[in-house]
Amino acid sequence: MPKIHDITLAMTPRMPVWPGGPKPVMDRVMSIGQDGAPCNVTQLNFGAHTGTHLDAPLHFIKDGNGVEKLDLDVLVGPALLVEVGDDVDMVTRETLEELDIPAGTERLLIRSRNSLAWASNPEDFDETFVAISPCGARWLVEQGIKLVGVDYLSVAPFRDDYSIETHVILLEAGVIPVEGLNLAEVDPGQYQLACLPIKIEGCDGAPCRTVLIEE
Amino acid sequence: MPKIHDITLAMTPRMPVWPGGPKPVMDRVMSIGQDGAPCNVTQLNFGAHTGTHLDAPLHFIKDGNGVEKLDLDVLVGPALLVEVGDDVDMVTRETLEELDIPAGTERLLIRSRNSLAWASNPEDFDETFVAISPCGARWLVEQGIKLVGVDYLSVAPFRDDYSIETHVILLEAGVIPVEGLNLAEVDPGQYQLACLPIKIEGCDGAPCRTVLIEE
Numbered sequence: 001m002p003k004i005h006d007i008t009l010a011m012t013p014r015m016p017v018w019p020g021g022p023k024p025v026m027d028r029v030m031s032i033g034q035d036g037a038p039c040n041v042t043q044l045n046f047g048a049h050t051g052t053h054l055d056a057p058l059h060f061i062k063d064g065n066g067v068e069k070l071d072l073d074v075l076v077g078p079a080l081l082v083e084v085g086d087d088v089d090m091v092t093r094e095t096l097e098e099l100d101i102p103a104g105t106e107r108l109l110i111r112s113r114n115s116l117a118w119a120s121n122p123e124d125f126d127e128t129f130v131a132i133s134p135c136g137a138r139w140l141v142e143q144g145i146k147l148v149g150v151d152y153l154s155v156a157p158f159r160d161d162y163s164i165e166t167h168v169i170l171l172e173a174g175v176i177p178v179e180g181l182n183l184a185e186v187d188p189g190q191y192q193l194a195c196l197p198i199k200i201e202g203c204d205g206a207p208c209r210t211v212l213i214e215e
Numbered sequence: 216m217p218k219i220h221d222i223t224l225a226m227t228p229r230m231p232v233w234p235g236g237p238k239p240v241m242d243r244v245m246s247i248g249q250d251g252a253p254c255n256v257t258q259l260n261f262g263a264h265t266g267t268h269l270d271a272p273l274h275f276i277k278d279g280n281g282v283e284k285l286d287l288d289v290l291v292g293p294a295l296l297v298e299v300g301d302d303v304d305m306v307t308r309e310t311l312e313e314l315d316i317p318a319g320t321e322r323l324l325i326r327s328r329n330s331l332a333w334a335s336n337p338e339d340f341d342e343t344f345v346a347i348s349p350c351g352a353r354w355l356v357e358q359g360i361k362l363v364g365v366d367y368l369s370v371a372p373f374r375d376d377y378s379i380e381t382h383v384i385l386l387e388a389g390v391i392p393v394e395g396l397n398l399a400e401v402d403p404g405q406y407q408l409a410c411l412p413i414k415i416e417g418c419d420g421a422p423c424r425t426v427l428i429e430e
Binding site for chain 2: 001033040042047060197205208
């Protein structure tokens with residue numbers, strides 16, 4: 001049986017969320033034995049961009065597709081996991097060129113120092129996270145990358161100008177950004193990726209359970 | 216590239232939910248251009264057992280595992296899709312014995328007349344859905360089935376006694392029930408299943424994007 005690596009963050013009421021956004025709420029509305037209830041039932045309330053999630057074009061493109069229309073042939077298939085050094089603050093065109101990514105790579109996951117921080121179960125949002133610059137995003141589009149995964153809550157750096165530009169470059173080109181991965185426990189290399197977002201009609205993003213299967 | 220079949224219901228504000236439960240709410244809290252917002256952002260509010268979802272042991276077992284602890288080696292792997300006749304009202308031991316399910320089958324998806332109804336985008340819950348009787352559930356456990364998928368919103372019939380018993384038999388044995396599949400467009404046969412629930416800490420269930428990949 002091939003080994004399956006879970007690279008998804010657990011969703012908890014404590015986890016960091018985008019500044020200004022509400023933390024996830026899990027509300028137990030039925031509990032076994034209370035008022036004769038036979039079972040436990042939970043009501044969920046969270047933002048579409050919480051934890052490990054992906055962005056649909058609609059996130060930054062007014063008439064873009066919702067998450068339910070993303071192509072499963074992109075969300076499932078071979079993926080390359082690469083690593084940038086702990087000294088890398090931003091993934092630029094130059095950072096990417098130095099990685100010797102093979103031509104034909106369609107799904108790329110980038111491990112950075114971000115992944116190290118997940119082990120301590122942080123609760124606060126860290127604005128200094130490593131992400132992809134607009135020129136890095138353009139390079140990904142030029143290379144024919146169709147899905148790019150990163151290990152903090154946004155594919156774009158925390159600066160208004162870069163945040164918008166990196167997202168728009170990727171989403172207009174049809175590249176799927178997968179955000180909030182925990183890549184700490186997985187070695188760089190080739191895997192089979194399955195990144196499956198919940199299928200919410202007309203939504204700008206969705207949590208996506210994401211696994212890497214050893215080949 | 217192997218063909219991927221999506222057997223997941225789209226989550227919408229109109230879809231049927233368990234009687235008494237609230238329908239899903241997708242609340243657009245930021246919209247491009249409104250108040251200078253650069254992007255669309257949606258807040259989600261829905262029950263853990265909405266649409267295509269699975270049950271964790273915690274749903275009916277007081278100290279059972281939450282959905283985040285379900286075994287990915289069960290959620291991903293070979294699966295058999297079988298069909299019962301449109302005249303079948305309940306999947307019993309006899310129904311299952313007649314299907315000639317090969318020994319060693321670990322993941323079983325059962326298509327019934329339920330699947331036909333999804334094409335009309337129903338909004339109301341249908342209490343007459345086809346589901347698995349307690350004796351059918353016992354047979355699945357005896358056969359070593361580890362995951363069973365059905366095409367309406369519960370694995371158990373809509374009767375208080377049967378609803379509890381079928382769930383408890385399966386969940387106590389560690390069988391994962393996957394509920395609310397749409398199997399209308401997929402032929403019976405062998406596939407690779409990927410059924411990936413969102414990873415909600417300590418939750419009794421979760422929506423799970425579910426796909427069948429042709430072998």
